[in-house]
Amino acid sequence: MARLLLIEDDLTIRTPLIRALRERGHAVAAASTAMAGLRDALEDRPDLVVLDLGLPDLDGRELLRMLRAVSAVPVIVATARDDETEIVRVLDAGADDYVVKPFTAAQLDARARAVLRRAPGGGTPDPTLVVGGLRVDPRSRQVTLDGAQVELTPREFDLLHHLAARPGQVVTKRELLSEVWQIPYGGADKTVDVHLSWLRRKLGESAQEPRYLHTVRGVGVRLESPRATG
Numbered sequence: 001m002a003r004l005l006l007i008e009d010d011l012t013i014r015t016p017l018i019r020a021l022r023e024r025g026h027a028v029a030a031a032s033t034a035m036a037g038l039r040d041a042l043e044d045r046p047d048l049v050v051l052d053l054g055l056p057d058l059d060g061r062e063l064l065r066m067l068r069a070v071s072a073v074p075v076i077v078a079t080a081r082d083d084e085t086e087i088v089r090v091l092d093a094g095a096d097d098y099v100v101k102p103f104t105a106a107q108l109d110a111r112a113r114a115v116l117r118r119a120p121g122g123g124t125p126d127p128t129l130v131v132g133g134l135r136v137d138p139r140s141r142q143v144t145l146d147g148a149q150v151e152l153t154p155r156e157f158d159l160l161h162h163l164a165a166r167p168g169q170v171v172t173k174r175e176l177l178s179e180v181w182q183i184p185y186g187g188a189d190k191t192v193d194v195h196l197s198w199l200r201r202k203l204g205e206s207a208q209e210p211r212y213l214h215t216v217r218g219v220g221v222r223l224e225s226p227r228a229t230g
């Protein structure tokens, strides 16, 4: 099952395609103009975009370029033009694959699954990070510790995910500010300290008696399985 966004203005294509893709277990949203499609792609963050090249307000290739400037979402282009030059152009413009009209839902579904398998975090492998008894799942944004759910704010989740992706490594506060808070220069270290202390409390530990989160004085913080430190 994937969340697909179909950008297609032709109702005679769109309606049956939506139905067929839903029957195959996908969640399908649709847009009928390039600008609505661009907005939906950015706001709804689908797993994959199916993009018609002939749209009323903008050429699909232009939309592909705009989308590629701001997003890495996989894109399959649906083209009525079965011509080599056109296909090379859309692949060069950042499309992951293409289908030539008329195409069946079965073909599109197979190509979508193939593209998603190659996409980072799509299909396999499971992107869940496991450090000791801690499981951090970026898809559902859920965290469990020794099997029990831990309720985190979005920022705490991002902070924990960043650290859990680098187990055993010291991560500087500057890096956390820039990667998690997206504050490129300076910023207040206190922000990081405060969130780390909230995170510690939720994980049932403290700076004095750390289990997973170890402060490295003057440098940053390291997340490590308590089993690793013995």
Ligand code: CA
Binding pocket: 008, 009, 010, 052, 053, 054, 055
């Ligand atoms: Ca069209």
